[in-house]
Amino acid sequence: MSAIDATDLSKRFGDTLAVDDLSLSIPEGAVYGFLGPNGAGKTTTMRMLTGLSRPTDGVATVGGASVTDRDALRPRIGYLPEEPPLYEQATAFEQLEYVGGLRGIDADAVRARGEELFDALGLDVGPSDRIADFSKGMRQKVAYVQTVLHDPPVVFLDEPTSGLDPRAARTLRDRIQRLADGGTTVFLSTHILPVVEEVADTVGILYEGSLVAEGSPAELVSRAESGGGTLEDAFLDVTSADPTASAESAATASDPDGTTGLAEEETTPDV
C-alpha cells in the first residue's frame, strides 16, 4: 500500500484552479521532494493531503485514511506548515506539552521525547525561556519537534530548513533521512533544491497546479533538455513561462515516449 495516494485531486478557489487533477503514489518510507515555482499549488496540495482543505475533486488517502476523514488522519500525519503555529508566551516544553496533550501523549513522555529531539537538533533552551524570545531558527526547530512528536508514519514538511543556519539545516536533513530510514514517509516541499537533491528518492515538479515531471533527482537531471546537469536546470526546464516549451519539457521529463498525454494537458487552458 502506498503511504500517500492521490487520484485526480483538484482544488479551485473561485476562478483559480490551484491544483489540477493531481495524482500521486508515494511508497512507505520514501522521501518525496515536492517542487514548484511560487503559486504552483504546493501548499494547497499539502493542505488537502493533511485534511485542512477539502478537495474540489478527486480522492486521496494518507497512511490508509481518507483525507476527508480528519479523525482517522490526525494520528497518521505530522504537518510542518510554512508558518508554524506556536504560542509566543509558552516555553518550548509548554508548547510541546500542549500539542502532546491534544494528541493524548502524557507529559512525561512528551518531555522525554522533546529532550531527545531538542538534543538531536542542537536546540539548547532553558526551562523558562519563552518562544517569544527565540530566533527564527529556534522556532523552526521547536515547530519541527512538535510535528514529529507523536512519531507519525507520514510527515509533511513545508520549507523545513527555513531560517536555519547551514549547520542546523544539515542536521535537519540528516533527521529527515533518519525518519525515512526508520520507515516514515516524508513529503518535503522546499525551494532549496540541493536539500531535495540530497534526500529525495523521488521528485515531483508542480507547475500551474499540474505535475509536469516526476522521477528520481538523477533521472530528472539526465532528462533535462538544457543539459546543465543540475536539478535546478531540470526545474527551470519544466517550469518555463512559455507554455510550448513547458509542454515539450514535460513530455520529455515525465514521459519520454509522450504516451500519457501530459503534453496535451499542459497546453490546454485552465478551466
Ligand SMILES: Nc1ncnc2c1ncn2[C@@H]1O[C@H](COP(=O)(O)OP(=O)(O)OP(=O)(O)O)[C@@H](O)[C@H]1O
Ligand atoms: N485560500 C485561497 N483563496 C484563494 N486563492 C488561493 C487560496 N490559497 C491559494 N490560492 C491560490 O492558489 C494558487 C496556489 O497557491 P499555493 O499557496 O498553493 O502555491 P505554492 O506553490 O505553495 O506557492 P509558494 O511557493 O509561493 O508558497 C495561487 O494562485 C494562490 O493565489
